[in-house]
Amino acid sequence: MNKENRSLLDIHNKIGRIHIKIDLPYLKKILRKVSSSEIPHRNKNFIEKLGMTINPRTKSCPTMSGWTRGARTIPLGKLIKISKIGNIQWKQIESKIISINSGSRKEGAIKIKFPIKLNKKLGLLVGHILGDGSIDYKYQQVFYSNSNPELLKEFESCMLQLFNIRPRIWMQHTANFEGKTRWERRLNSIEELEKKKNVGLFYPSACGRILNGLFDNFAIGINKEVSLRMMNLNSNFKRGLIRAFYDDEGSIMKNGKCIRLFQDRKDILEAFRIILKEFNIAPGEIKTYIKKDKKRHYFDIHRKSNFIRFKKEIGFTSSKKRNRLNKLCIIKNFKNSK
Template sequence: MKLVITYEKFLKTYPESYRKSLFYPKLLELKKRGFSFSEVKKLLSPKLPFHILYRWYKGKTVPLPFKDFSRIKKEFNDKDLEKLAVIVGHILGDGGINKKKILHYCNTEKFLIEEFKSCVRDVFHIKPMCEYREKSGIIRLRYPRVISRVLLCLFGEFSLGNKKKITRQIDRMPLWWKIKLIQALYNDEGSVVISNSYKAITLKQKSKSILEWIRKVLRSVNVNSTICFDGRCWQLRILNYINMRRFSEKVNFSKGYRKRVKLQQLLKKFKCPKWETKIEILKLLKEKKRSVNELARRLRLKPGTICGHFHGWKRRGRESTKGLVDMKLVEVRKVGRKNYYCLSPKVRLTNLNFRLKLFNQNR
């Protein structure tokens, strides 16, 4: 895949007063073909004032947009696009493009500052025009307008002033590119929450529409999430083990980043992830029928937890989960006053197939 910038698109990122610069390439073409000033004037004078036309023809002035366009990169290959995804992700996170089209980015993490600088340098071959550290530890970067103009040309007004959004240009990019963007955004705004009440991967944003877009992209790689308002901003939460594990495989934080390490530690802390527990239950039922209490003792879990795996969990305000009985993998048989659970007669599967069947049911 390759993205290309044209002069016409680039010019649209400038104020209205620069629109006359659109005719400068035409003037250069006519001059190159040997047209005299009087001939050029006849062709272009209805569109351009005499004094501008004269100064352009004599080479006394060159329009600023054309100067900028002549020194920027105009074609971007896959390698460039990968780094552009990181740049756009960081801009949607802790960065931005202000109304004067100055590109800025800030973070307390030196690791992320270096990542941003490296991507901008590799794509645009430009160093920050300003870099300083505040007493609070925040490092701030500022880049010239020409980079912002290229980004706005490629991806629309995804960030301008105080507004940030997902544009049609971003939404049309391939899935791998969107995942790279989301990873950069999680590096900035994401966190791994471990508390007594819940464990989750969260992402905070002022814009709900951005989170809805991220949720849609994550769903396309089988990562389910929820959106809620915490009183100050919107939060995207990835809650259970299977979705957190899929997030770590498909998206994750950058390699070596402390948030990535924390996520790996969290996943290791799960004593009995739900889907793995179901597989262990199925293994035991493959041997013979068993009661809830017997399974609870074997797996060192509470009887209520085993019942949840059999019959699902009913939740208020959220989607309820299916159990093994609902999935028709297990049947209930009453022996006297006791309920025993056994595999459904149709289930005659190997260990691997158990795993695959369960995975497909939970998607």
């Protein structure tokens, strides 16, 4: 499989029931061609090949009639069948897709272009979902929460570039004495965020299905992993992946003079240790501690040479962490600085 991009056909069996809106003149053209009929929705043979039903009264397929009038979207599985029956190149069909949805309704449609480039921007997006984001277990909606406007804007920009959609933005009340929060109000933009408050960015189900389809269900509710598919991708994707995850879960330790990465899942830390070594950055061993009766894990990056390589190859989007990293790169004569 190509390490640089993915077509919709590459992931179609991993994304559930997806509906497609396709260029209407092109759709009518291929339906007439494949059915060898000027009125495809009345062609019994063609209708049965697609596994669809005929209305005995009108002697036609109402669903297909809806397709040709632009009143209905097409299930992805049916579109693939049409391409196979008519021996039509999928690349050609894919270029005519207007939008994708997780159901037949118009709400939540995304205007994604295929093939999807497996680049640094996509790596940033996946890294943030592994960090402070999630993909809902039941509805597969994408969610990202943070109080740093720089990271929120980065996530919003990556989603806009990939899916051509803007989020619903909600601001949280500051946590009460029990540590509980609630949504305070909806914002028009990230610029309206009040200091020291968290914002949640919400995206429709089709986004989550595509992302989990690309990366083998890497984020299902609270269950997250660095999938084998991610581990085998190109360096640019991995640069974005590491950067976003460190922006969310990492820290520059002032006293310890190191870059530290925290995580509940030990296997996720181990995966990042392996990827860092690909950039000739030497991570320390994973260590464990107890916080609020729960096991937490971390590992550090020491030595000035590693800091410099991290700055050059990965970096931070957070200006606060970036400034601290810059200072680590110029400090002289401290322990483990070589």
